[in-house]
Amino acid sequence: MPPARVSTVVLDAPDAHELARFYRRLLGYVVRAEEPHWVLIGPPPGSEGVALAFETEPDYVRPVWPTRRPGDQQMMLHLDVEVDDLAAETSRAVEAGATLAAYQPQDDVRVLFDPAGHPFCLWTEAGR
Known part of the structure; x- marks a missing residue:
């Protein structure tokens, strides 16, 4: 160990x-x-x-992602959550209370914010 x-x-x-x-x-x-x-x-x-x-x-204080101005509360970490069906799980996450980020940097990843504003990513192995 x-x-x-x-x-x-x-x-x-x-x-x-x-x-x-x-x-x-x-x-x-x-x-x-x-x-x-x-x-x-x-x-x-x-x-x-x-x-x-x-x-x-x-x-x-809710983080700002992506950071826009000096002094914004920066994201300190984010969770990566692997899913089988990106579209279905993104919809489910939004129904559970997440918010889809306006900026989406990759086709096989969806950036969302939890109810407290922490960014997290849903991603699928299919695109990797």
């Missing part, structure tokens, strides 16, 4: 529970732990995937 490994990605949000609900719908994850200002979700037992945690940050 390596000396260290990433176990969880944590995203700040104005409401941790609201953002956790969105990613549960998007990914089919289940709640693993929950506190008033923090939620941990992950794949159902027996499934693979990276756990996600959400922490309420009262002073949260």
Whole structure:
């Protein structure tokens, strides 16, 4: 086993529970732990995937992508979510509460924003 490994990605949000609900719908994850200002979700037992945690940050500022002006809150990271059917999963993500980004840099990737404004990408192996 390596000396260290990433176990969880944590995203700040104005409401941790609201953002956790969105990613549960998007990914089919289940709640693993929950506190008033923090939620941990992950794949159902027996499934693979990276756990996600959400922490309420009262002073949260939505990132701007792509960055337009110096001083904009920059995107610090984004999640890449592999899908089989890009069009269908993009529609499903929007129905779950995501917003499609106006700028789409690649044909085999869709950039979306979660309800807290974090960019994430849906992508398909078909184009790679």
